[in-house]
Amino acid sequence: MNLILFGPPAAGKGTQAKRLVTERGMVQLSTGDMLRAARTSGSELGQRVAGIMDRGELVSDDIVIALIEEKLPEAEAAGGAIFDGFPRTVAQAQALDDMLQRRGAKIDLVVRLVVDPQALMARIAKRFEAEGRADDNPDAFKVRLDAYMTQTAPLLPYYREQGKLHEVDGMADIAVVAQEIDRTLGETA
Ligand code: AMP
Numbered sequence: 001m002n003l004i005l006f007g008p009p010a011a012g013k014g015t016q017a018k019r020l021v022t023e024r025g026m027v028q029l030s031t032g033d034m035l036r037a038a039r040t041s042g043s044e045l046g047q048r049v050a051g052i053m054d055r056g057e058l059v060s061d062d063i064v065i066a067l068i069e070e071k072l073p074e075a076e077a078a079g080g081a082i083f084d085g086f087p088r089t090v091a092q093a094q095a096l097d098d099m100l101q102r103r104g105a106k107i108d109l110v111v112r113l114v115v116d117p118q119a120l121m122a123r124i125a126k127r128f129e130a131e132g133r134a135d136d137n138p139d140a141f142k143v144r145l146d147a148y149m150t151q152t153a154p155l156l157p158y159y160r161e162q163g164k165l166h167e168v169d170g171m172a173d174i175a176v177v178a179q180e181i182d183r184t185l186g187e188t189a
Helices: 013-024 031-041 044-055 061-078 090-102 117-131 138-152 155-161 174-188
Strands: 003-006 027-030 081-084 109-114 165-169
Touching: 003 013, 003 155, 013 027, 013 081, 013 174, 027 031, 027 061, 031 044, 031 061, 031 081, 044 061, 044 138, 061 081, 061 090, 090 155, 109 174, 117 138, 155 165, 165 174
Parallel strands: 003 081, 003 109, 027 081, 109 165
Antiparallel strands: none
């Protein structure tokens, strides 16, 4: 089972992905986490993307596609991946389909967490206080939200046309969101 958790930043994708990892043994492929790890390690890649990430802009398609491709065998061995924060552009979605197809696999399901942008601003302000992530500051967050609206949301019709898109109310309690995702996964399995 290959699942995409889809939604704007701070919609709760990471929280739900981590739960699915614990409960189902799936592998979470979060390009945001991979890029943050690259920064922490001080690698050349990390240094290259630091400014872009702190401004809230998207890093180039080539970089994130390569990061995902490297992890696909591990996900395949675990029986499936949860794509979290990837794909974010049409080019990434097409590359993902191609990479999976070459491995005889596909995206089975796209779960969109539907959230209210105003509420997101409040959520992020809290996370900024708690975790101090540079790209959670209000200016960078606005850029991230804009990137979602202009570059990522256009992927919705791409998956809707394939009959893979399921919408879940991301404003509900975490446990309710979890229940809805599990129900959708049960219907797809
Ligand atoms: P996230 O934790 O998923 O919100 O990602 C944090 C930041 O990493 C984003 O604001 C982008 O700068 C970068 N990033 C993560 N995933 C991608 C992606 N799929 N495409 C481009 N940039 C990404």
